[in-house]
Amino acid sequence: MKFQSFFSSVLIFFTTSTLLLSIPHPVSANRSNQSSFLQCLSLQLNDSNIVSKVIHTPNDTSFSSVLASSIQNQRFSAPDVPKPVLILTPVQPSDVQSAVKCARRFGIHIRTRSGGHDYEGLSYVTHKPFVILDLRNLRSITVDVDNRSVWVQTGATIGELYYEIGKKNRTLAFPAGVCPTVGVGGHFSGGGYGTLLRKHGLAADHVIDARVVDARGRILERREMGEDFFWAIRGGGGSSFCVVLSWKIGLINVPSTVTVFNVTKFSEQSALKIIHRWQFVADKVSDDLFIRVMLQRYKNMVRASFPGLYLGSVKNLLKMVNKEFPELGLEEDDCTEMSWIESVIWFAELGEEPINVLTKRTRASLAFKAKSDFVQEPMPKTAISKLWRRLQEPEAEHAQLIFTPFGGKMSEIADYETPFPHRKGNIYEIQYLNYWRGDVKEKYMRWVERVYDDMSEFVAKSPRGAYINLRDLDLGMYVGVKRSKYEEGKSWGVKYFKNNFERLVRVKTSVDPSDFFCDEQSIPPFTFVEVI
Secondary structure, three states, X not given: OOHHHHHHHHHHHHHHOOOOOOOOXXXXXXXXXXXXXXXXXXXXXXXXXXXXXXXXXXXXXXXXXXXXXXXXXXXXXXXXXXXXXXXXXXXXXXXXXXHHXXXXXXXXXXXXXXXXXXXXXXXXXXXOOOEEEEOOOOOOEEEEOOOOEEEEEOOOEHHHHHHHHHHHOOOEEOOOOOOOOOEHHHHHHHOOOOOOHHHHOOOHHHEEEEEEEOOOOOEEOHHHHOHHHHHHOOOOOHHHOOEEEXXXXXXXXXXXXXXXXXXXXXXXXXXXXXXXXXXXXXXXXOOOEEEOEEEEEEOOEEEEEEEEEEOOOHHHHHHHHHHHOXXXXXXXXXXXXXXXXXXXXXXXXXXXXXXXXXXXXXOOOOEEEEEEEEEOOOOOHHHHHHHHHHOOOHHHOOEEEEEEEOOOHHHHOOOOOOOOOOOOOOOEEEEEEEEEOOOOOHHHHHHHHHHHXXXXXXOOOOOOOOOHHHOOHHHOOOOOOOOOHHHHHHHHHHHHHOOHHHHHHHHHHHHOOOOOOOOOOOOOOOOOOOOO
């Protein structure tokens, strides 16, 4: 592709197309700035072959497929949803540097996307002219078995990470999530938890270094960025501070044999009895044992499932459960012994596939809305019964409630050691989810709101907590009122981060005082920004 013809097509696009409606923002972009940004970026890339791989305009045949490939919530794929004016797919770290430097110079707003699982689509949707920095090509994974560590680029998925670990060693693992298509970039930077959280804590607890591009376009590692900066990106949402290029993580040991199991109940009476008792034991039993509660519809009935992982044999599992949690009714036929990497496939519900199934980048077909809560005292059976009835409502055909137990390692790590503050004192977390097909969404979203309201008296208060990786814009977002972003952001920031919010703001003010990296719920600097 010749530079002249490339720029001609870009300028034709900017001249003839109607730009997205812009909401007030301290950094605005116009058509002249956008074309100047493109020229700056192309000159910095300095190779026509790289330019064609990195820069995608709406005139390119690949634009729509690149945009859609990582949209994991179909709420944000509708034709009326704002689209970027450009998509950048860097092929090397210096491309990210160039994008940041040129964007800062010409006032271009950037959203960074890794796996596209952002629950509110903030990594690829906003109501102002914007560019997506899609890190899909930065996905290399280097496993050092001898030192039990991995360097993983932020565009890799956790499934790809698990696969690379599993094919080299069956007794090393990493404590991250159960959905293999989630990008490590957002997952690690928000905390990240899965079936190993009671034994080993969060993914962020095992990050030992990182490479980032800061707001000045510099590549920094832990030593150069300093401990406050490094602290902030391990649970505070990295996209508020920088572009994370890669993470160095420490691996953990797992037994050669683990056991997975699942108990299912369709009777409300039987299920409520188990769930009620689960609330008293799930966070207190041996941290080798992880048991989730999942409530959802199945063939017009409500189904309660109790899937779990035990870091050991079936024999030892049954001995423990029969003593500590006999109400579960776990039997040997409910259990299967396997390797840890095989348990990852089992929890992802991928069937009996070889472990390379974890590398498949499938795209979600449903739209959804979610909310989260933390529970610090067991709920009465009447509250759980109300959830059961909610799941019988017509709008809940594809709804799902997930109870994730805490305790163990989660209670041993102080709430200030990383920005993720929901540690000791939390029995479990609830995730409220509702899925649907098509464009009609209001009734399904209202169902989630009703369930969330139902639970208000039974969950953590002052503040009512929420998990940043389960982003929820109902908690508030920047709307451009005549007040500081700090005052606006605090209203939801303390729900995600509690007392850690203030430290995150101090870090933001230090490393990105002009708020170059921002979104509708990003960490604000202390500076006052007047929006007209």
